[in-house]
Every structure is written in structure tokens, then in C-alpha cells.
Amino acid sequence: MFIEVDGVEKVFEVRKKTGFLKRERRQVRAVDSLSFTVARGEMVGYIGPNGAGKSTTIKMLTGILTPSGGRLRVAGIDPSRERMRLAHRIGVVFGQRTTLWWDLPLIDSYRLMHRMYRIPDARYAENLDRLVELLSLESLLDVPVRQLSLGQRMRGDIVAALLHDPDVLYLDEPTIGLDVISKAKVRDFLRELNTERGTTVLLTTHDLQDIEQLCSRVMVIDHGRLMYDGPLAGLHEAGESERTLVVDLERELPPIDAGPAARVVKVEGPRQWLAFPASESAAPLVARIAAEYPLADLSVREPDIEAVIAKMLRSLGDTPKPPPDRATA
Amino acid sequence: MGAGRLYTAVAAGGFRRYATYRAATAAGVFTNTAFGIILVYTYLALWDEKPHLGGYDQAQAVTYVWLGQCLYATLAIQGGGVEKDLMERIRTGAIAIDLYRPADLQLWWLATDLGRSLFQMLGRGVIPFLVGAVFFPMALPADAGTWAAFLVALFLAMLVSFGIRYLVALSVFWLLDGMGVNQVLMVTGIFFSGMTLPLNVFPGAFGEVVRVLPWAAQLQMPADVLMGETGVAGAFAFQAAWAVALLAAGRLLQSAATRRVVVQGG
Amino acid sequence: MGERVRDALRAYLLIAGMWIRSTMIYRTSFAVTMAGNLLVTGLDFATILLMFSRVDSLGGWSLPEVAFLYGLSATSFGVADLVLGSMDVLGTRIRDGSFDTLLVRPASVLAQIGADHFALRRLGRITQGAVVLGWALAFAGIDWTPAKVLLVPLMLAAGAAIFCALFVAGAAFQFLAQDAAEVQNAFTYGGTTLLQYPPTVFGKDFVRGVTFLLPLGFVNWVPAAYVLGRPYPLRLPVWTVWAPPLVAAVCCALAGLAWRAGLRAYRSTGS
Numbered sequence: 001m002f003i004e005v006d007g008v009e010k011v012f013e014v015r016k017k018t019g020f021l022k023r024e025r026r027q028v029r030a031v032d033s034l035s036f037t038v039a040r041g042e043m044v045g046y047i048g049p050n051g052a053g054k055s056t057t058i059k060m061l062t063g064i065l066t067p068s069g070g071r072l073r074v075a076g077i078d079p080s081r082e083r084m085r086l087a088h089r090i091g092v093v094f095g096q097r098t099t100l101w102w103d104l105p106l107i108d109s110y111r112l113m114h115r116m117y118r119i120p121d122a123r124y125a126e127n128l129d130r131l132v133e134l135l136s137l138e139s140l141l142d143v144p145v146r147q148l149s150l151g152q153r154m155r156g157d158i159v160a161a162l163l164h165d166p167d168v169l170y171l172d173e174p175t176i177g178l179d180v181i182s183k184a185k186v187r188d189f190l191r192e193l194n195t196e197r198g199t200t201v202l203l204t205t206h207d208l209q210d211i212e213q214l215c216s217r218v219m220v221i222d223h224g225r226l227m228y229d230g231p232l233a234g235l236h237e238a239g240e241s242e243r244t245l246v247v248d249l250e251r252e253l254p255p256i257d258a259g260p261a262a263r264v265v266k267v268e269g270p271r272q273w274l275a276f277p278a279s280e281s282a283a284p285l286v287a288r289i290a291a292e293y294p295l296a297d298l299s300v301r302e303p304d305i306e307a308v309i310a311k312m313l314r315s316l317g318d319t320p321k322p323p324p325d326r327a328t329a
Numbered sequence: 330m331g332a333g334r335l336y337t338a339v340a341a342g343g344f345r346r347y348a349t350y351r352a353a354t355a356a357g358v359f360t361n362t363a364f365g366i367i368l369v370y371t372y373l374a375l376w377d378e379k380p381h382l383g384g385y386d387q388a389q390a391v392t393y394v395w396l397g398q399c400l401y402a403t404l405a406i407q408g409g410g411v412e413k414d415l416m417e418r419i420r421t422g423a424i425a426i427d428l429y430r431p432a433d434l435q436l437w438w439l440a441t442d443l444g445r446s447l448f449q450m451l452g453r454g455v456i457p458f459l460v461g462a463v464f465f466p467m468a469l470p471a472d473a474g475t476w477a478a479f480l481v482a483l484f485l486a487m488l489v490s491f492g493i494r495y496l497v498a499l500s501v502f503w504l505l506d507g508m509g510v511n512q513v514l515m516v517t518g519i520f521f522s523g524m525t526l527p528l529n530v531f532p533g534a535f536g537e538v539v540r541v542l543p544w545a546a547q548l549q550m551p552a553d554v555l556m557g558e559t560g561v562a563g564a565f566a567f568q569a570a571w572a573v574a575l576l577a578a579g580r581l582l583q584s585a586a587t588r589r590v591v592v593q594g595g
Numbered sequence: 596m597g598e599r600v601r602d603a604l605r606a607y608l609l610i611a612g613m614w615i616r617s618t619m620i621y622r623t624s625f626a627v628t629m630a631g632n633l634l635v636t637g638l639d640f641a642t643i644l645l646m647f648s649r650v651d652s653l654g655g656w657s658l659p660e661v662a663f664l665y666g667l668s669a670t671s672f673g674v675a676d677l678v679l680g681s682m683d684v685l686g687t688r689i690r691d692g693s694f695d696t697l698l699v700r701p702a703s704v705l706a707q708i709g710a711d712h713f714a715l716r717r718l719g720r721i722t723q724g725a726v727v728l729g730w731a732l733a734f735a736g737i738d739w740t741p742a743k744v745l746l747v748p749l750m751l752a753a754g755a756a757i758f759c760a761l762f763v764a765g766a767a768f769q770f771l772a773q774d775a776a777e778v779q780n781a782f783t784y785g786g787t788t789l790l791q792y793p794p795t796v797f798g799k800d801f802v803r804g805v806t807f808l809l810p811l812g813f814v815n816w817v818p819a820a821y822v823l824g825r826p827y828p829l830r831l832p833v834w835t836v837w838a839p840p841l842v843a844a845v846c847c848a849l850a851g852l853a854w855r856a857g858l859r860a861y862r863s864t865g866s
Contacts, residue, residue, distance in 0.1 A: 012864060064698040066862045080862065087701035099696045103617040115609055116702055144620075352774035363781035366801070367789045371646075371653070374796040378650040508624050512631030516638060525642040532648045 002168065002200055003038035003061065008070030010056050010224075030056040032224040033070070040167070041198040043190075045205060045215035045232075049309060053224040054204045058170055061202070062092055075167055088117060091161035095173030098153050099160060100145040106156050107141040110163060117164040124163060131159040134189050151182025158186065162193070169193070171203040175210055187213050208302055222313055233279075235312060242275040244301040245282060250294040261285050270296070278303055335432060336440040343411065343444025347452070354452045357402055361457040365398040369465055383529035388468035389556050393527050395461030396552050399454035400483075403446050404490040404547050406522050408514040411442040412494035416507040419498065425590055434587075435495065435579055442491045450483075468556055475554070478561045482551040485568035489546040492575025493518075499579065502586040522547045529553075543571040599703070606702035610710035618715065625716065632719030636673070639791060640665055640727055654795035659735035660823050665791040666728025667747075667815040671754030672787035673721035679759050681712035682766040683780075686773035689861070698862075705854055708766065735823060743822045746836070753839035754814035758783060760846035763854050770857035786811045794820070794828050802828050813842040 010031040015024070031053045038044055048054050059065040060072060063079035063086050072079060077086045100109040114124045132138055135155040140148060148156060154174065161169060174190070175183045191214060193199050205211060211218055211232055218235050220228040228235055247256065248271050255264040255272065262276035262285055276285055282300050289295060347354075372390045376382055385393065400406065415438055418424045427434055461467065470476060497514050501507050519525060521544035528549045531539050539545065546568040553559040618625050643665060647658045656664075685708055688694040697707045737743065765779025772778075786809075794802050794816045806812035806829060813835075820827040821836040 059695065062699050064695050064862065066859075068863070083698065084701045087699055090699065092696075092699045094692075094696060097691075097693055097696065101613055101617060103620045104613065108613065108616065112609060112613055116606060116700060350774055352772045353777060356772070356775035356777035360777050360781040360785070363785045364788070367785060367792075370797045370801065371792050374654045374792075375646055375650060378653065382649055506621075506624055509627040509631065512628060512635065516631065516634050519635075520638050520641070525638065526645050530649060531645060 001037040002040040002042075002075060003036075003202070004071070004073040005034055005036050005057075005061075006071040008034045008057075008060065008067045008072050010053075010060060010065065011068045029224050031060070031067075031221075034221070034224070034226055035070075036219060036226060036229060038200060038202065040200055041194070042217060043194045043201040043215050044203070045211040045218045046202055046221065047205060047211065047218060047309060048221040048227075049306065052222045054221055055172065056224075057221065058172060058202070058204065062090060062170060063087070088164060089167050091164070091166035091169045093154075093157050093161045093169070093171045093174055095154070095171070095176045098145065098157055100153065100156055102146050103144055105142045105144055106137070106148070109145065109156070109160055110141075113160055113163045119164050123165070127163050127165060128159075131162055134192065135159060135185065149182075151178045151185070154178060154182065154186060155189075158189070162199075166199070168200040168202065171201065171205075173205055174203060175205065175207050183207075183209075190214055206306070208308065212302075220309055220312065222309070227313060235308060243278045243282065243303055245274040245276060245285060245289075246299045246301060247272045247274060247289060247293075247295065248297040250296050253293065256289060256293060258285060258288060261288075278308075336436055339432075339437055339440040340444035340447075343441035344448045345444075347445050347448040357453045358456045361398040361401060361453065362460050365395055365457050365461055368394045368397070369461070383527055384558060385527065385529070385556075386468070388466045389558070390527070391461065391465045392467045392469065392556060393552050395458045395465075395467065396555065397524055397548055398461070399450065399458040400486070400548055400551070401524065402453045403450040403483075404486055404522075405442075405446075405449075405494060406490070406518045406524055406547060408494065408497075408511055408518060410491070410494055411438055411445055412498035412514075415495075415498040416501045416511075419501045420505065420507065428587060428590060435576070435583055438495065439488075439491050439576075442494075443487060446487045446490075470555065470557060475557060479551060479555040482554040482561075482564055482568060485565065485572055486547050486551050488572035489543055489568060489575060492572055492579060493543060495579045496575065496582060499582045499586050502589055517544065521545070523549050527552070543575060546571045603703035603706040606700075607706040607710045610707060611713035614710065614713040615715055628714075629716040629719055632716045633723055634719075636669065636720040637723045639669070639788065640723070643791065654793040656793040656795065656825070657735075659731050660825070661791070661793060662727050663731035663735045663737075663823065664793060664815055664819055666724055666726075666731050667750055667754060667819060668787050668790035669724030670721055670728055671724075671751050671814060672758050672783070673717065673724050674751070674755035675758030675762060676720060676783075677714075677717040678755075679709045679762040679766075680717055681714065682708060682762050683769070683776040684708075684711050685766045686769040686776045689769070689773050694861075704858060705763070709763075737822060738824060746818050746822055749837075750815055750818050750839055753843040756843035757810070757814050757839075757846050758786070760843070760850035761786065763847075763850040767850070767853040767857035770861045782809070786814075790815050793825075797828075799828060806831075810842045810846065813839045 008031060009029060012028045012030055014026050014028050034053075034057065046054055046057070056065065060067050061074055061079060063083035066080040074086060075089045077089065079086050100106065101112070110128060113119070114121075119127070132141065135158065137152070137155055137159065140152055140156070145153060145156065158171075158174070171190075175186055178186065187210065190201060190203075194201055194214075201214075203210065203214070216231060218228065218230065218232050219226060220235065244265070245262065250270065252270050253272075255267055256274065258264075258274060258276075261280065262274040264272055265275045266273040274285070276282065286298065289298075369391055372394055373387060376385070376387045376390050380386065382390075402409075405412075415424075418427065427437070430437070462469070470479075494514065497510050498507075500510050504510060521528075521539055521542055523545070528536065528540050528545055530536075540549070550559070550564045550568055554561055554564050640662075643658075643661060646653060647661075651657070653661055685694070688697075688708070688711070694708075697704050700707065732747070761779065761782050765776075765782065768778060769776055789797075789805065790811060794812065797805070802812065802816075806817070817827055817831065818836050818839060
């Protein structure tokens with residue numbers, strides 16, 4: 001296995017003020033007996049509520065933090081012990097924190113990576129050409145980073161993280177704050193990177209579409225524990241999550257009666273919101289409403305990731321569920 | 330809300346904001362104490378060589394050192410008060426929002442800075458001064474009247490200090506970058522306030538000039554009022570004159586800058 | 596070991612080069628800050644000149660002799676300041692999370708943070724320190740011997756190394772207290788200010804502390820007193836004149852240990 005996490009835990013000591021000059025020490029388990037493996041070439045979404053232990057896990061996998069216990073290997077390397085050797089094998093993109101040089105042209109940051117990672121000249125040139133083309137940054141190489149848009153900068157950061165051909169790419173919120181087109185570009189690129197080069201990708205995100213479009217596998221963490229590990233569809237089932245049908249009628253009417261398939265959750269003038277199970281198709285529901293009501297417009301909203309996770313966690317009663325058999329995934 | 334209550338609230342906000350930096354404050358206390366000790370020894374050597382230099386005796390020279398350390402952050406003598414935030418807001422254009430606030434820009438920032446000053450004095454200035462008083466002989470007045478006069482002089486010094494820094498900050502409207510003026514602020518602040526050497530020690534015509542510049546109102550005047558080395562009324566008049574002049578200049582520059590922002594469309 | 600040092604140095608130069616290029620984008624601003632740096636750092640000497648406009652000696656030392664101390668202290672501090680002077684950004688980097696990005700690079704974290712915000716404007720301090728030193732060498736009436744000639748560059752190098760150690764130790768302290776960057780100013784800026792004045796100015800206990808406890812006295816006081824033929828306020832064996840390189844080595848080793856301990860603490864606590 002390419003990434004092996006076995007009973008890893010991370011305990012922080014937090015000092016809390018309890019009075020004037022009085023401080024109480026308390027131990028917090030940010031990650032608690034976490035175990036999973038990721039095979040080479042997998043693309044995994046790593047999600048959970050804020051403060052669930054996502055970034056702590058990523059920091060341990062990238063060698064930033066030392067685990068308090070358990071065993072952790074990435075490409076056979078113990079990240080905390082051999083930070084520098086690991087650095088050559090991994091690429092990291094911190095979503096909201098650019099590592100590009102603010103005042104300098106984009107290309108200068110890449111030249112620094114070239115030399116810092118001691119990438120052979122030919123391979124650097126080849127990688128740069130390919131990445132820049134795939135992420136359509138050709139015309140921006142000589143533009144100072146401070147003049148790039150958020151989406152351009154994110155693409156620029158992704159290139160910087162991949163110039164040295166890492167085997168695994170960690171992405172922390174890679175699409176946060178990006179417009180629809182930039183999001184699509186980033187996702188298309190990641191899919192291609194994964195299929196063409198076989199790069200293992202582990203990403204944390206708040207955007208369910210990132211997961212839907214990219215990841216065959218999702219891991220959900222909460223309170224430092226792995227709550228779910230499996231395909232996205234299974235997550236929907238586990239959480240019995242709901243999609244929302246937003247219906248605009250031609251005039252104000254009493255709540256729509258759509259039978260047992262859906263229920264109205266909100267009415268605002270001629271607009272009504274109906275919730276229906278995410279696992280069901282919207283088609284019969286739409287057909288029924290269209291037949292019985294004066295329909296002006298409608299749209300379907302996917303559940304957001306927090307809602308899915310929250311539901312799932314509630315349904316599990318906060319007890320971790322053993323991961324399903326990975327052989328079928 | 331009455332204007333008085335509004336600006337009191339703003340000043341309280343300034344006080345609280347700086348009060349949150351606990352470790353930084355402790356670090357500042359330590360650094361000011363260390364510098365005070367170094368400076369006291371050099372002054373003692375200097376006054377040993379030439380007693381009554383600049384009209385001070387040794388105890389007065391020592392008092393001057395510790396007062397300087399006490400007022401260093403209080404009056405943001407080297408810069409680093411609210412003008413830093415103001416410059417940043419001008420640079421980023423966020424200042425446009427401030428201009429639409431139903432409050433006077435200058436008074437708003439003055440109130441914030443007074444709140445900051447008050448915290449810096451209590452949190453950061455008093456301890457080095459007390460340390461100095463415990464370990465070195467100082468010339469402190471015994472009567473409450475002199476202390477009261479000192480507090481007035483200190484308040485006027487805060488106004489002058491803000492007046493200087495407000496002008497410097499507003500210059501960013503035209504310069505677009507605060508690096509250069511910050512450096513000027515630092516050089517002039519340290520040297521002409523008498524942080525390194527009391528202004529009454531500066532020789533000849535140079536000394537005459539330095540003693541009438543606005544920076545003289547910051548440390549030299551409160552020190553001389555505290556140690557009874559100058560007439561109280563004259564000191565107040567000198568400080569108040571500079572305060573009025575600087576704050577008036579600030580208003581002029583502010584209205585010019587406001588027009589500029591409005592013309593540029595924010 | 597040798598290879599690791601070479602790699603770290605290489606990373607340092609790469610990053611320092613990027614910062615130089617960044618500064619050169621704004622040439623005017625660079626020129627202004629460079630001039631400002633020259634002026635700000637020159638103020639310390641201006642103060643000494645002002646003092647000597649009223650007295651003929653300070654602690655029994657003449658102006659050229661004090662200028663000798665000043666030149667040595669300012670130049671060696673200037674070198675350390677140029678090389679590692681921006682390490683006080685560490686606390687900010689930890690707070691805003693950008694410190695983590697350094698840990699995923701295949702390069703020494705110390706080299707990366709040492710080169711952070713590398714600023715050529717700091718040449719200003721070295722320049723004015725060197726000018727004062729040159730003047731002092733000519734006018735301090737030094738009774739030159741080969742040993743004294745050798746001591747001057749040795750003092751500068753060892754002094755710079757001692758100040759570098761202080762910068763690293765100060766940075767290590769920021770792992771514990773991220774807001775307390777100013778504490779190190781007491782030792783670095785305070786240290787160089789202190790050493791600009793003759794040791795005879797200070798109380799005996801204070802000199803003892805600055806010689807044996809925090810060995811700043813070896814930056815210039817002890818060897819300079821020998822070069823100028825002046826007695827050191829403390830009784831020290833003659834060989835201690837040659838101790839600065841040794842003291843510097845010990846300081847650097849201790850600072851290195853402190854840095855490693857700090858980094859280890861950070862990696863286990865994440866704050």
C-alpha cells in the first residue's frame with residue numbers, strides 16, 4: 001500500500017484560562033486511533049466538519065507534525081523522521097495559502113522549485129510545458145503573481161506542486177473561492193493527472209461536487225475518528241441525505257402535495273422548496289408536479305457536504321462504522 | 330449616542346485591542362527594561378565626567394532615561410501606533426469605508442490612539458519605570474501638584490505625538506507606499522525626541538533648534554515638568570501650540586486627501 | 596554533516612536571491628530604505644559624537660577608542676543582521692500558518708526561515724559600521740603588533756557568529772511564544788548598543804554577567820581592550836583575548852540545539 005496509516009493518534013495539550021493567571025491543562029485528541037490505507041493511483045476525498053482532525057492528518061502525512069502514536073508510512077517513508085526525503089515524493093497545495101512569490105513573475109517561482117528540488121533540466125522543461133498547457137497558464141508565466149486572479153493563482157500553485165513529479169498530491173480545499181470555470185478547470189486537470197500519470201491524490205474539501213466529480217472513495221472523519229470509508233453513494237445512503245427541488249410556480253399556492261416521495265420544507269411566495277431522498281431520481285417527482293401545478297421554473301440543489309456529513313453522523317449515533325470491504329470499491 | 334460617548338467607546342476599543350497582545354506586551358516590558366539599564370550606565374558615565382550636564386544632576390539623568398523607556402511605546406516615539414493601521418487602510422483603499430462613517434476621521438483615529446497610548450503606558454511603560462526607581466536613585470517629586478502637571482504634559486505629548494504620526498500616515502495618500510516615510514518617522518522620532526540623549530544636552534545652535542521642534546514636546550517637556558526644570562505654564566503653552574498646529578495641519582491634509590479619494594472615485 | 600551544511604547554504608542562497616529580485620522590482624523604494632537604513636543605524640554613532648561634544652572621555656576612553664568599539668560592534672552585528680536579521684518573522688509565519696509550507700520543502704527549515712525577507716538594505720549598517728571602524732583604526736593610536744592585526748578580522752567574524760547565534764536562539768524562543776519576538780531585540784539590538792560603550796562605563800556585576808553569562812563581551816570588549824592596551828574591568832587570563840572564536844562556536848552550538856528543540860516542539864504541538 002502506498003499510504004499506510006495504522007492506529008495513528010495525535011494528542012495536543014491545550015492550556016485554557018480558567019481564571020486570573022490560572023490555567024488548566026487539558027489533553028485533546030485531534031486524531032484518535034486512525035487507520036486506513038490508500039493504494040497507488042487512488043483519488044480519495046477526505047472530509048469532515050471543521051476541527052474534526054482533517055488538517056492534522058494531512059500535516060502528519062506530509063511530515064509537518066509528528067504523530068503521538070501509531071505507525072505511518074508514505075511511499076515507505078516515515079514522514080516525521082525523513083521529512084526531506086519525503087518532500088521529493090509529495091506535492092502539497094494549501095488552498096488559501098499561496099507558496100508563489102507575490103511580486104515576481106510566475107515563472108520565477110517555478111525556477112526556484114526547479115533548483116530547490118534539483119529537478120533534472122530536461123524533465124523540468126517537459127513537466128513545465130505539459131502542466132502549463134493543461135492548466136492554460138502559458139500567457140501568464142511572465143505576469144507577477146500579485147496580478148493573478150484567485151483561480152489563476154490556484155492553478156499556478158498546482159503547477160508548482162507537481163513540477164518534481166510527486167507520487168502523491170495533497171490538496172487542501174483546492175477549489176475554495178474559485179469561480180465555476182476555474183473549478184471545472186482544476187477538476188478536469190486533477191482527473192487527467194490521476195488517470196494519465198497515476199498520481200495518488202488526497203484532497204480535503206467543503207465542496208461536495210469536488211468529491212462527486214473526482215473521488216471514487218471518501219473518508220469521513222469526525223472528532224479525530226474515521227466514521228466512514230467507501231464510495232460517495234454509500235455516504236449518501238448512510239446519511240440518507242436529501243436533495244432539494246426548488247419549484248417556481250406561476251402564483252402563490254398552498255404547499256405542493258407530492259405524495260410520499262417528497263415533502264415541502266419551505267414556502268416563499270410562489271417559490272417552494274421540496275426535499276426528496278438523494279438516492280432517488282428527480283424525474284418522476286418533476287413529472288408529477290408539472291402535470292398537477294402551473295410550473296414556471298425549477299432547479300435541483302445537491303445537498304451540501306456539511307448537511308450530508310451531519311446527517312450521516314447523526315444516523316450513526318457518533319459511533320464509528322467499520323469500513324466496508326475495500327475489495328469491491 | 331453623544332459624540333463624547335462615541336469617542337470614549339472608540340478609545341476603549343483601542344485600549345482593549347492592544348491589551349490582547351499579552352506576550353508582546355511582556356516582551357516589550359523586558360526589552361525596555363534592558364535598554365533602560367544600558368542607557369542608565371552610559372548616562373551615569375557621562376554625568377560622572379560632566380556633572381550638571383544640560384542642567385541635570387545624575388538622579389535627574391537617570392529619571393530621564395526611565396521616563397524615556399516608559400514613554401517609548403506610550404507615545405509610539407519610533408512609530409508603531411495606530412498610524413500603522415491607518416497607512417495600511419489608505420494603501421489598500423479600505424479608508425474609503427472610514428470616510429463614510431458618521432464620525433470625524435481624525436477624531437476617530439485620535440481616540441483610538443489615545444486608547445492605545447493609555448494601555449501602552451499602563452501595560453508596558455510603568456513596569457520599567459518602577460524597576461528603574463527601585464534599582465537606581467531617581468529624582469521624583471513628592472508633591473501631588475507636580476504629578477498632576479506631569480499628567481497634563483503627558484496628555485499634551487500624546488496629542489503632539491498623534492499629530493505628527495497622523496500627518497505621516499496621510500502622506501501615503503500621495504506616496505502610495507509607507508516604507509520611506511516610516512523610516513523618516515523612526516529616525517526623527519528617536520533622535521529629535523531625545524530618546525538617545527536629552528535635548529538639553531545637544532550643543533550650540535543645533536541644540537537651540539532641536540528644542541523648539543515639535544518632537545521636544547514628546548519626552549523632553551513632560552520630563553522637565555516632572556523634575557521641575559521648566560515653568561509649567563510655558564511648557565503647556567509650547568506643547569499646546571504644537572498640538573494645535575499639527576492637528577490643524579492634519580485637518581487640512583485630511584480634507585485634501587478626502588477630495589482626492591472622492592475625485593478618484595474611492 | 597558537510598553535505599547537509601552545503602545543502603542548507605544552497606537553499607539559503609536560492610531563497611535570498613528570490614527576495615533580492617522581489618525588492619528590486621521597487622527600485623525607488625529600495626533606494627529610499629537603503630538610505631534610511633544607513634541613517635537610522637548612523638544615529639547611534641551620532642549620539643556618541645554628541646556626547647563627546649560635551650566631554651573628552653567616557654569611562655576613561657577617548658572618542659577614537661569608543662569609535663573602535665562601535666565599529667567592531669556595529670559591523671559584526673550588521674553582518675548577522677544581514678544574514679539572519681529577519682528571523683523575527685517566524686512568530687508571524689507560525690500564526691498565519693505559512694510556516695507549514697516550509698516544512699514540506701526538501702530544504703533545511705533554518706536555512707529557509709533565515710533567508711526569509713532577506714534585505715540588501717541592511718548593508719547600510721555594515722557600511723557605516725565599517726566606515727567608523729576604519730576611522731578608529733587610523734586614529735585610535737593603536738600600538739600595532741602582528742597579533743593585534745590578526746585579532747581585528749577574527750573579532751569581526753566571531754562577533755558576527757555570536758550575534759547570529761542570538762538571532763537563532765531568539766527565533767527558537769518564538770516557537771514557545773509567537774508574539775514575543777521583541778524579547779530578542781533586548782539581546783540583539785540591546786547587545787550591539789551595549790558593546791558600543793566601554794566596559795568601564797558599566798557596573799562590575801553587569802560586566803561579569805555580559806562576559807560570563809551572556810558572552811557578549813567576547814564580541815569586542817575583551818579583545819578590543821587588549822588591542823587598545825586598556826585594562827579590562829575584570830581579571831581575565833591573557834589567553835581569553837583569543838577566546839572569541841571558541842565562544843562563538845559554543846554559542847552557535849547552543850543556538851542550534853535550541854532551534855532543534857523548538858522545531859521539535861512545534862512539530863509535536865503544531866503551534
